[in-house]
Amino acid sequence: MPELPEVENTVRDLKPLLVGRRFEGVDIRWPRLLSGMPPEEFTERLLGRQIVNADRRGKYLLFALDDGQTLMVHLRMTGQLHVAAPEEPAGVHDHLVFALSDGAELRYQDPRKFGRFLLTRTPQAALEKLGPEPLSESFTPVELFARIQGRRAAIKGLLLNQSVVAGLGNIYADEALFQAGIHPLSPGYALTLADCNRLHSAIRQTLATAIREGGSTLGRSSITNYRRPAGMTGRYQDRHQVYGRAGEPCRVCGATIQRVRIAQRSTHFCPHCQAGAEAINRD
Ligand SMILES: [Zn+2]
Known part of the structure; x- marks a missing residue:
């Protein structure tokens, strides 16, 4: 979407x-x-x-x-x-x-x-139900930390929750977690302020680059999820590191990209670059 x-x-x-x-x-x-x-x-x-x-x-x-x-x-x-x-x-x-x-x-x-x-x-x-705009000054690592602190839900699900931070969906949540090296199943309470620092800059970088690249267009048929008003497709889909790449090798370490379901959404991650949360992973 x-x-x-x-x-x-x-x-x-x-x-x-x-x-x-x-x-x-x-x-x-x-x-x-x-x-x-x-x-x-x-x-x-x-x-x-x-x-x-x-x-x-x-x-x-x-x-x-x-x-x-x-x-x-x-x-x-x-x-x-x-x-x-x-x-x-x-x-x-x-x-x-x-x-x-x-x-x-x-x-x-x-x-x-x-x-x-x-x-x-x-x-x-x-x-007013929306969380901070991720590219605005009101979105800080401390703000992100405060919003997920003590929460048992997986960080992937928390990033999809528009009241935590506005505008992220399945693609950019997966890409930002990869870039931050955070396992998507990590519960909110397990993330440290240092993790939130990395995640905060990963979210900003991912979104800023994706905006510059015209967004991501999925689907090759006449039914795509997105085209720009003048009809062009986005270009950022070619730069996805994990989203839509289950079974393919990680571009950083070569491990096989995995797909799991979190919060009813398919989630893509590298088990090597995003280690951690194995205990939760086994439930
Ligand atoms: Zn990797």
Whole structure:
């Protein structure tokens, strides 16, 4: 699913195409995407509104409108936003199509249909549950340590928990733990401040590099998890050290990359570079 680097690239690409434009029409082909708001209400509240900013918090895209509303978008598994000319035929998975005041269309494509749009005046209600933004100054090694201290859950699961730190998903949690040399099954309470120092910088480095590389695109068919709004795929998938590499040799030590399930998600790690937590590993 799109994680922080993919959402960040989407926001950066869309911002110059959307800010200053107004919504002049909306074609709602899959109303369940609207988080329970009736399509008539969504349309009425959106039409005529101008987009004044595009931003991101965690994995949410935030489009600020000129009347104080915010259009929040969560792409979930396979959601993708792109801007197209109206004469370009819409795809079978384009479930929301917004007509913009400059004549272009903002299209939301989502084969799995798990994404959500929320039109609200109080985005804080959803956002205040999120932990710190990992690339912000408020995210420090001490802050990370404080948030996982005393917790029995595996560090992999804790990193996926958006209230611990915002924006990480399966790919970047696995990659950051590899880079920090921490076994994904290590319980939160077992991590020292020194571990948190390494993990903190690994998270930041992994995310910053992934943003620069345009994020990660998985799947080679027409159904990919993520493409940038102009249609390009990310490049960071070629640099994954562990994610999606189960059975292949570790690029650092040659040991075979393992896959286990943690918190209902498949987790990839190198048993040599990420030693430790063997006791827990045996449960
Ligand atoms: Zn290794």
